[in-house]
Amino acid sequence: MVRVEDAIVARLESHGYKFEILVDPDAIERIRKGNIDIENDLAMPEVYKDARKGEKASEESLKEAFKTTDIAQIVVDIVKKGQIQLTTEQRREMYDERRKQIVNIIAREGINPQTNTPHTPYRISQAMEEAKVKIDPFKSAEEQVQGVLKAIMPIIPIRFEKAKLAVKLVGDAYGKLYGELAKSGYITKEEWGKDGSWMGILEVPAGIQGDIIESLSRRGGDKVQIRVIK
Template sequence: MISLDEAVTARLESHGERFEVLVDPDAALAIKRGEFDGELEDVIAAEDVFEDASSGDRPPETALEEVFGTTDPLEIIPEVITRGEIQITADQRREMQEQKRRRLINIIARNGINPQQNDTPHPPERIERALEEAGFTVDPMEPAQSQVDDALEALRPVIPIRFEEMTIAVQLPAEYAGSGQAKVREFGDLEREEWQSDGSWVGVVTFPAGMQNDFYELANEVSSGEADTRVVKDKGDLDTR
């Protein structure tokens, strides 16, 4: 369960009765869209249905039976969310908006590159300033991922940016290959790998282009700076330099 401070109220009015439940805001939106695949008990603040959540008053069981055909809160809660309205305070709205803004900036920073500067990543701070300059407003009631296209459209007149994946071949010397390759393969999608006759390991990894600096840092970290890397245009090419 979540704390009351984290929860918003979902409210349904039907048959002259009011039904309220307390739920995580993002989970409530996912349930309303039919996209929730988690455990309901993990995203609610109370396994209960209220007439007035602020006072703790509960509706009569006869009303629950009439409207929902059951008195089981875990069956009723999704119905209230799906059929009702999500109530948020001004403070909750501001907090949700800030959380979505941070997620959006992170998504763009991880995937976006600057095509005018050798496809280098844009730092999150630059993306944040550009969004402000563009006057882009984050919708607190929409997932950050679904706002990416609109944000990019707003950003392009302000900064050169495009989304792209990149593929890098990395070779780890034999003394670092055993433990190092396990961390490298987890960084992105491992396209190919080969163990060389000298005990070194070569892998080709694809990941969002905005994460290339993080990849180079990882490769250096697991090899004490002795890794060889090269950007791969053809994923069938395993040679490094």
């Protein structure tokens, strides 16, 4: 359960009533998607008309405004439709974290089509500054990536692209590296050779194909063979 001092107030005014909950700021995005853990996401499992004074909302007002007294459904409605009261520090932390997530996605997925090499996170961050990109701390990074791309493309050439790697693992390299392969991208095809080796096609974000090849080669040595499929 989030501590009261770490919780934020989510407020919704409806049907002439004011409803407030004390909620974990880190749970906001998840709750908006309808995934809620009442025990851990709320400082107190209550709906208030004034959280600061500890005045609870009446059952009658909840039924009138939400057509239910189910606290889980009510919390989701308040978070989706209401206002989130963040402190300045909380808002800055959420903003910085969301911005970092967006930069990392673009650095992983994107390449410079002029050089076929990835942009550094620093260059992407600079382009976002130049384009005066606005980040919504309450929306997921994935939801905002396309809008950010559209804003920075006039500043830096960038294109999202996938790379395909043909990988062959010999001997004990399969046991050592298959888990890393599966986490690095999407295995689109795999088969076993007559010599007992494993062969597969791995689809990965183009921006990190070099890092993946380096990591697999370092760990597998001469028991791993990798080539980029054009």
